[in-house]
Amino acid sequence: MISSHARTPARPILVVDDDRKIVQLVRAYLEREGFSVVTAATGREALETARAARPALIVLDLMLPELDGIEVCRIVRRESDVPILMLSARSSVADRIRGIDQGADDYLPKPFSPAELVVRVKAILRRAPADPLAGTPDQTELRHGDLVIDLERYEVRQAGRAVPLTNVEFRLLAALVQAGGRVLSRDQLLTLLYGQDEGEVLDRTVDVHVGRLRDKLNDSADRPRYVATVRGVGYRATTPETSAEGPSEASPETSAEASAEVAAEASAEAAADA
Numbered sequence: 646m647i648s649s650h651a652r653t654p655a656r657p658i659l660v661v662d663d664d665r666k667i668v669q670l671v672r673a674y675l676e677r678e679g680f681s682v683v684t685a686a687t688g689r690e691a692l693e694t695a696r697a698a699r700p701a702l703i704v705l706d707l708m709l710p711e712l713d714g715i716e717v718c719r720i721v722r723r724e725s726d727v728p729i730l731m732l733s734a735r736s737s738v739a740d741r742i743r744g745i746d747q748g749a750d751d752y753l754p755k756p757f758s759p760a761e762l763v764v765r766v767k768a769i770l771r772r773a774p775a776d777p778l779a780g781t782p783d784q785t786e787l788r789h790g791d792l793v794i795d796l797e798r799y800e801v802r803q804a805g806r807a808v809p810l811t812n813v814e815f816r817l818l819a820a821l822v823q824a825g826g827r828v829l830s831r832d833q834l835l836t837l838l839y840g841q842d843e844g845e846v847l848d849r850t851v852d853v854h855v856g857r858l859r860d861k862l863n864d865s866a867d868r869p870r871y872v873a874t875v876r877g878v879g880y881r882a883t884t885p886e887t888s889a890e891g892p893s894e895a896s897p898e899t900s901a902e903a904s905a906e907v908a909a910e911a912s913a914e915a916a917a918d919a
Contacts, residue, residue, distance in 0.1 A: 657681040658766065659700035661691040661717070662732065663709055671704060674759040675766065688712025695721055702769060704762070707733035707744065715747050722748030726799075726811050728769045732757065745853050750813050772816065772838070789822045789882060790870060792862075803862060813838055814858045817851075821872060821882040830879040855880055 658675055662668050663686045672682045683698050685691040688709045695703060703721065707714035718729055731749040741752045751765055787794035791804040799815055801808045810818065820837050821829060829837075831851045838851075855872060858864075864871045873883050 656701040657683045657698055659683050659685065659691070659694055659698060659703045661685045661688075661694075661703065661709065661714070662706040663687065664706075667706075670759055671762060674763050678763055678767075680766070686710075688714070688717045691717050692720060695725070695727070700727060702728045702730065702766060704730050704732060704766070705749070707731060707735060715743065718744070718747045718749055722811065726809060726815075728812050730762070730765055730769060742849060742853060745850050746857070748811055748857075750811065769812075772812065787819060787822045792818075792822075792871065794819055794822060808861055810858070810861060813854055814861070817854050818858060818871075821880060824882060826881055826884045828875050828878050828881040834879060851880070 658680050660668055660671050660675070660682055661684070662671070665686075668684050668686070672684065675682050683694055683700065685694045686709075688711045691703075691705065691709070692712070694700075705714050705717060709717065712720075714731060714733070718731065721727065721729065728750045729748065730751045730753060731744040732753050732755055733744070734755040741754075744752050750769055753762060753765060785795070785797045787796065793802045794815075795801070796819065799812070801810055801815065801818065816838055817834065820834065834851045838854075855874075859866060859869075859872060862871055866874055869883050871883055873881055875881060
């Protein structure tokens with residue numbers, strides 16, 4: 646039974662996997678919890694179904710015929726901010742970072758527990774759009790420089806221009822702005838974004854999301870207008886004084902740098918095991 650904190654969305658969950666047994670299993674567990682489900686077996690079919698069904702969330706396998714999950718994720722993210730839970734038999738750190746870097750909201754390695762998948766689906770849906778970051782009933786809009794953050798519509802406008810952000814990117818920006826210049830550590834941000842039950846999420850995930858957010862806002866880690874890095878601690882929203890000062894207190898941890906470093910660590914681990 647779905648609790649009031651995890652209401653069943655009117656739109657379906659799209660499950661994409663070319664393994665029929667996995668699709669049937671995931672579908673059975675989701676439908677048992679009250680979710681409606683649509684499915685796809687190939688990358689191209691996934692895109693067609695996503696456009697037609699407008700799902701509330703996509704469970705997306707990485708290894709797909711025609712178009713792989715990374716390419717599907719990239720295309721979907723250009724067209725929509727629908728949450729994406731990526732599945733893959735590849736469980737290395739580098740693969741997880743790659744999925745997050747392309748716009749996935751969460752990553753579940755195979756083999757997985759269907760019950761855990763349902764918990765993660767509920768957690769993602771619980772965070773969008775009504776969640777603790779949505780402010781009080783009297784606070785429906787945040788302003789930060791030339792940014793206007795609409796907490797009810799989940800929209801961000803920069804100097805009047807709409808900025809398409811994913812659910813996680815929006816929540817990240819809102820959390821930093823609501824902190825009013827206070828530094829939020831990576832652990833704090835991970836808890837805000839993924840909840841207490843997300844122990845498998847890497848702290849590097851925050852760096853990847855910050856890098857993508859900066860790219861979309863045309864922000865610079867060297868001369869931050871919106872998000873400043875605090876070395877060894879985390880991130881904070883800029884203040885008028887710090888944004889005018891120029892360079893941030895810390896060197897940037899862009900998504901590319903984070904991905905490269907994690908990939909290098911994974912390679913080193915593999916070499917050590919060989």
